[in-house]
Amino acid sequence: xxxxxxxxxxxxxxxxxxxxxxxxxxxxxxxxxxxxxxxxxxxxxxxxxxxxxxxxxxxxxxxxxxxxxxxxxxxxxxxxxxxxxxxxxxxxxxxxxxxxxxxxxxxxxxxxxxxxxxxxxxxxxxxxxxxxxxxxxxxxxxxxxxxxxxxxxxxxxxxxxxxxxxxxxxxxxxxxxxxxxxxxxxxxxxxxxxxxxxxxxxxxxxxxxxxxxxxxxxxxxxxxxxxxxxxxxxxxxxxxxxxxxxxxxxxxxxxxxxxxxxxxxxxxxxxxxxxxxxxxxxxxxxxxxxxxxxxxxxxxxxxxxxxxxxxxxxxxxxxxxxxxxxxxxxxxxxxxxxxxxxxxxxxxxxxxxxxxxxxxxxxxxxxxxxxxxxxxxxxxxxxxxxxxxxxxxxxxxxxxxxxxxxxxxxxxxxxxxxxxxxxxxxxxxxxxxxxxxxxxxxxxxxxxxxxxxxxxxxxxxxxxxxxxxxxxxxxxxxxxxxxxxxxxxxxxxxxxxxxxxxxxxxxxxxxxxxxxxxxxxxxxxxxxxxxxxxxxxxxxxxxxxxxxxxxxxxxxxxxx
Amino acid sequence: xxxxxxxxxxxxxxxxxxxxxxxxxxxxxxxxxxxxxxxxxxxxxxxxxxxxxxxxxxxxxxxxxxxxxxxxxxxxxxxxxxxxxxxxxxxxxxxxxxxxxxxxxxxxxxxxxxxxxxxxxxxxxxxxxxxxxxxxxxxxxxxx
Numbered sequence: 005x006x007x008x009x010x011x012x013x014x015x016x017x018x019x020x021x022x023x024x025x026x027x028x029x030x031x032x033x034x035x036x037x038x039x040x041x042x043x044x045x046x047x048x049x050x051x052x053x054x055x056x057x058x059x060x061x062x063x064x065x066x067x068x069x070x071x072x073x074x075x076x077x078x079x080x081x082x083x084x085x086x087x088x089x090x091x092x093x094x095x096x097x098x099x100x101x102x103x104x105x106x107x108x109x110x111x112x113x114x115x116x117x118x119x120x121x122x123x124x125x126x127x128x129x130x131x132x133x134x135x136x137x138x139x140x141x142x143x144x145x146x147x148x149x150x151x152x153x154x155x156x157x158x159x160x161x162x163x164x165x166x167x168x169x170x171x172x173x174x175x176x177x178x179x180x181x182x183x184x185x186x187x188x189x190x191x192x193x194x195x196x197x198x199x200x201x202x203x204x205x206x207x208x209x210x211x212x213x214x215x216x217x218x219x220x221x222x223x224x225x226x227x228x229x230x231x232x233x234x235x236x237x238x239x240x241x242x243x244x245x246x247x248x249x250x251x252x253x254x255x256x257x258x259x260x261x262x263x264x265x266x267x268x269x270x271x272x273x274x275x276x277x278x279x280x281x282x283x284x285x286x287x288x289x290x291x292x293x294x295x296x297x298x299x300x301x302x303x304x305x306x307x308x309x310x311x312x313x314x315x316x317x318x319x320x321x322x323x324x325x326x327x328x329x330x331x332x333x334x335x336x337x338x339x340x341x342x343x344x345x346x347x348x349x350x351x352x353x354x355x356x357x358x359x360x361x362x363x364x365x366x367x368x369x370x371x372x373x374x375x376x377x378x379x380x381x382x383x384x385x386x387x388x389x390x391x392x393x394x395x396x397x398x399x400x401x402x403x404x405x406x407x408x409x410x411x412x413x414x415x416x417x418x419x420x421x422x423x424x425x426x427x428x429x430x431x432x433x434x435x436x437x438x439x440x441x442x443x444x445x446x447x448x449x450x451x452x453x454x455x456x457x458x459x460x461x462x463x464x465x466x467x468x469x470x471x472x473x474x475x476x477x478x479x480x481x482x483x484x485x486x487x488x489x490x491x492x493x494x495x496x497x498x499x500x501x502x503x504x505x506x507x508x509x510x511x512x513x514x515x516x517x518x519x520x521x522x523x524x525x526x527x528x529x530x531x532x533x534x535x536x537x538x539x540x541x542x543x544x545x546x547x548x549x550x551x552x553x554x555x556x557x558x559x560x561x562x563x564x
Numbered sequence: 565x566x567x568x569x570x571x572x573x574x575x576x577x578x579x580x581x582x583x584x585x586x587x588x589x590x591x592x593x594x595x596x597x598x599x600x601x602x603x604x605x606x607x608x609x610x611x612x613x614x615x616x617x618x619x620x621x622x623x624x625x626x627x628x629x630x631x632x633x634x635x636x637x638x639x640x641x642x643x644x645x646x647x648x649x650x651x652x653x654x655x656x657x658x659x660x661x662x663x664x665x666x667x668x669x670x671x672x673x674x675x676x677x678x679x680x681x682x683x684x685x686x687x688x689x690x691x692x693x694x695x696x697x698x699x700x701x702x703x704x705x706x707x708x
Contacts, residue, residue, distance in 0.1 A: 342659070342661055346629070346657075346658045346659045346661070347629075347658075349658040349679070349681060350573055350576070350658055351575075352681045353576060353579070353658060353679045353680070353681050353686065354573070354575035354576060354579065356680075356681050356682050356683050356686070357575075357576075357579040357683050357686050358575070358579065358683075359683055360682075360683020360684060360686070360687065361579075361582065361683070363683075380575045380578065383575065384575055500632075
């Protein structure tokens with residue numbers, strides 16, 4: 005701490021000792037000087053006893069003025085941009101405290117002091133600083149100012165005494181001013197440090213409070229010490245139901261308590277931890293714990309950052325599901341193209357094979373074989389055409405024929421039943437349609453195609469020498485309607501129940517067709533949010549084909 | 565020599581039979597249209613109850629895609645049965661799909677051939693396979 009003493013070269017040398025009776029600072033003979041010094045020290049001690057801050061400054065100026073016999077004493081700190089102004093911390097004038105004020109340093113004796121010099125204007129100070137109105141108000145004749153500096157020698161403020169009499173440059177006064185200035189500078193530095201600490205604390209508090217992450221402090225036993233507002237939101241707590249006083253583990257879902265308990269134990273033993281867990285309120289949380297203490301073995305508190313990752317996890321799960329669905333679709337598509345290419349190759353093998361025979365048979369003139377070869381070739385081309393037609397139909401099955409509308413199943417099924425009966429040459433075909441068929445909402449064209457394919461399928465797989473009987477009915481379920489088409493035909497062994505819906509799958513190669521009808525039914529239902537399956541006890545036990553369709557007042561699942 | 569031909573496509577069956585009939589030392593080709601019938605033949609059951617009419621084949625030619633019981637299931641049954649295991653099974657399929665080939669060898673098929681879309685090649689293929697499996701290859705009866 006320095007006051008940059010200029011006592012050896014005071015600015016004002018022409019202090020006359022002749023008029024010492026009218027001067028202040030004349031402390032008289034040596035014994036009096038000792039007494040004076042003692043008194044000043046007592047005053048400083050008294051002034052600084054049990055007080056800090058502004059109280060201390062007020063006390064200092066009072067004791068300063070009193071002990072040195074000056075009318076005015078003041079302590080001020082440098083403020084403003086470039087420290088161009090003084091804001092007083094305490095002023096003593098004419099035996100009483102004076103209200104604080106702020107003034108510009110320019111043109112005042114304090115300006116020099118603020119640069120770190122100690123200034124003595126023992127007389128005529130007003131004349132030297134004609135612009136300084138304060139000097140006029142104080143009727144100042146003399147001015148002595150000392151700079152207040154911190155431990156790094158940076159100027160913090162000034163301490164000054166003024167009087168309407170000229171002053172004497174006495175060493176006792178210099179010493180006294182130095183002592184008072186030292187005390188004031190120490191206090192000023194302490195205050196500045198306090199303010200800096202406070203400001204820093206405010207800054208970090210604001211950071212913590214405005215953080216979107218939960219910031220928590222827990223003791224080494226896992227009890228909450230503090231939680232910021234984001235943390236309160238994450239834990240679903242309010243001021244009425246605070247977390248303080250509860251334990252961290254109480255916010256953890258039952259199934260994760262053991263795991264989190266181990267993480268906490270680890271952190272309390274000095275290890276930084278990062279982990280995810282499920283909170284008791286169902287949120288997926290991610291926590292980072294950092295132990296704080298004087299050593300790893302002695303952790304006092306644990307600082308934690310808690311993030312709500314529920315949304316992120318949900319999005320990830322949805323993405324996974326979407327990827328899985330896409331992969332399944334891709335596999336299905338792959339299987340489809342494989343199947344199509346193999347099955348279309350069948351007729352090609354036939355055509356090319358019999359063309360080879362045909363060439364030979366023609367050259368040998370074998371008429372019967374020629375006719376035979378041509379028949380095989382013709383059948384294969386017909387089959388290929390039919391497969392291509394039905395492939396096209398299948399690819400269209402996913403699209404819409406007509407817009408969604410209420411469709412009365414009763415008339416639709418009756419119409420199709422008549423069509424199937426008229427196309428059947430056998431007298432022994434009976435189609436029984438339940439009279440309580442519902443009105444459903446959907447694509448009339450596709451719905452018609454589904455029922456038609458199921459009816460045709462039932463008739464095609466009839467048993468030989470048995471009158472064919474087909475029943476159509478429906479029952480409601482939670483999502484809409486379940487429609488059935490039941491026959492007394494050849495039946496399907498349970499192990500083939502899935503297979504019948506696959507592309508080009510035929511359970512009986514003796515029957516005509518390409519094995520595409522049920523694949524088309526399945527495709528249509530999948531596109532319309534429905535499902536198809538078959539129930540059959542097995543060979544010659546008949547089959548019941550079921551499909552689901554949303555009811556008329558059921559908006560959901562009837563998309564196209 | 566007796567060949568059991570399991571093939572659901574009648575045209576393919578005719579093509580293969582016509583080629584086989586030109587192979588010497590062939591007594592007969594028995595054609596079945598699905599795996600189930602093939603098993604009945606091997607076990608001499610049902611329509612094949614007369615052992616005279618269903619002699620043990622020296623070679624089984626197998627199509628993969630057949631109704632009721634497919635080629636793969638039949639292959640599994642044949643190779644899983646100690647009585648029939650030693651009969652060579654040659655798969656004849658339109659599929660050149662690697663997964664199909666792998667599945668067949670997993671089930672211990674003896675050979676896998678793709679049906680060519682070319683008359684000359686088809687003829688050549690059948691001749692070659694017959695001469696290899698029926699003439700060059702040594703088979704044995706099951707050890708009792």
